[in-house]
Amino acid sequence: MSAVRALSDRSVRNLCVMPALGLLILFNVFPLLASFALSFTDFNPIIDTKPVFTGLANYAGLLDSPRQEVWRAFSRTGAMVAVTVGLETILGFCVALLLRRAFKGRGLFTAILLIPMMLSPAVMGSFWRYLFNVDYGLVDWLLDARLAWDGSRPLSFWAVVIAEVWMWTPFMMLLSLAGLNAIPKTLYEAAEVDRAGNWFRFRHITLPLAAPMVILGVVFRAMDGFRLFDTAMVLNGNLEGQPTTFVSVLLHARGFGGSRSLGEPAALAYLLLIASLALASLVLRYLDHVRARRGASGFTGRGA
């Protein structure tokens, strides 16, 4: 007890932070640096060859891949992000508009809507795999059709879209709700006094003031979407050249397949990281631009 008493708040804080920091360096920073180094080598751990430095060969090979396999995976991923994030944003915002109004059981209803987001993507993917099963799945039964939602069929892409939208719409709803609740009521009251219509109020008050939170959600989801892996893997497996071969799935197939060098998948991981960062940077710039424009017009959204 006396030893504890002798420690200052600062020392105790450091004592608590250090192990976490150590673990972070060990499990996050070190692998990040190691994989970066690996991306410049030819190294196959299965046949235990020594890593050979190859310079930028892995990056060049990927960017100039025969039949543009890598670009195809990137464009597939881009399409997936655009479709899922778009749908999630529209649906999430609409649900948030409904939940904004006070009604009995709103808290319970909101909590229920959040359940999909709280599930593990692997567990959620397994549920959907059963639902999409061509022999005994609920989806085909409801549609009264025998549609194959997996493998190489184009529908496998849409199966992932449906599962992702179902899982992440609550997230967009939550952020939209936060944005909507932050809009001061006085603005609506002023608009009412000015006899502004519903569409005008939505277009000029609700939408611009909720936008920063919604855009923040879009940034998070777009970055998350670019590394989409678990749902696609559980729903459709580790398939190459298929509608669900997104960059992360391709990376896994290349990195954990038979005899390939680990250098190339490591380089692919860094290309994915660069693409995600570039996207995030673009959206954040736009967000700053929106904020600056609003600041210039003296419209802070913090109430009159």
Add this chain to the structure above:
Amino acid sequence: MDRPEFLLIRGSSRSNAAACLAMALFALLALIGCGRRDSVPTIRILWAEWHPSDALAELGREYQAKTGVRVQVIQKSWDGAFGDAVFAEFRNRDDHYDIIIGDSQWLGLGAVGGHYVELTDWIKENIVTDRLEPAAMKWYCEYPKGSARYYAVPCEADVMAWIYRKDLFQDPAHKSAFAAFLAKEKVTPAFPLAPPATWEQLRLIARYFKQAIPGMAGLVMPTSRNYDMATMGFEPVLWSFGGDFGDYATEKVTIGSPATVEALKFYTDLLSSSSAGGRNMGYGEVAAEYISGRAAMACNFMAFFPTFTNPGENPDYYDKTGFFNSPGHQGADGTFRRAAALGGQGMSINAHISPERQARAKEFLKWFSQSATQADWAAKGGFTSDKTVLAGETFRKAAPYNPLFEEAFQLMRDFWSVPEYDDLLKTCQREFCAVSQDGADAETAVKQVQAEQEAILAKRRRDR
């Protein structure tokens, strides 16, 4: 000096005590769980999730009853999980599994990487190899080919063959319509509507059914970009047309021949008689398409065939399905060639397990390779490499497709099994699919495969 603020625990002492008790109980349960050790000696076998694994698990129960050693067959799905599990075991030098029943192409990787125990001397002393099909020993167990060094014993022998709708082929209306179709196409000599002997006959039959029955595919075959599917589907055409991947002994690549170009063009044309999604179809999808009644003929590995004769899995056509081996082709040189793509796996011992576990695994391999066990294995639905079992009436009558199997052994050929097989396979998959699915030029694609494969094997020689 007081204790830092955040170290002070708030709340009633009763609730604190309850929380501590719950945590202690949780920790205790976790410790008990971690400490549990299985006293029964166990052999853990890693294999794919399919019929033969169920048969092996059944056989394993008999082994346990006899020896007291439990046999666990861990099944991983074909959609990538099986390969992932095997390669993770290799990469991490893990000892999760005692026996790995890996694909024939993985043999070089397991042998060169030091992941499979070399069984050459042990096989000489414990296995009667004369009783086994030489093709099985060569393709499933030997690495490098022709070296007489073995890393496995044959487990599931498998080969690609065809199934067809007997009810359609035997229908008199279709028979006469088919004769008229041949006359219209000016095909000479004409031939009856029956299992085809040549690839050209197969193409014409498929075209006939595609035209004659709306919504019906003439044929479906593995064509997917995934793993090895398109390459396996193309292999029988390639070899029949006189093309080849290369010389496996000298590692000389010969895929870039005019015969390969001709075969690839033929294969692409063949797929015009397939279903809407027939140019990108996996093994499971081929089976599903046939079972749904949307294909007159289907090509698949024989290990999938029990599905087609099972009334539970193929309720509409289980008794209307016939079988035939891959057809052949007479080349420009006048030689009639016929070949079939090899599937199946050998049974290897994980080199990373203890000598005690290796000895236990070897005992199981020895028991499994005995003729009596092989007969039992075949009776349960496995495909044996034991010549005496294959020639026996019991095996021939056990399933309608079994009589094909002995002939299929003489036709089977395989892809490269060098450690770089995956890189070699990926070039084939990419370029063959570019031609058959995206309409790329066959000659350019074949040249690309030749160039890339030569580079891969040249690098292999340099590394050695």
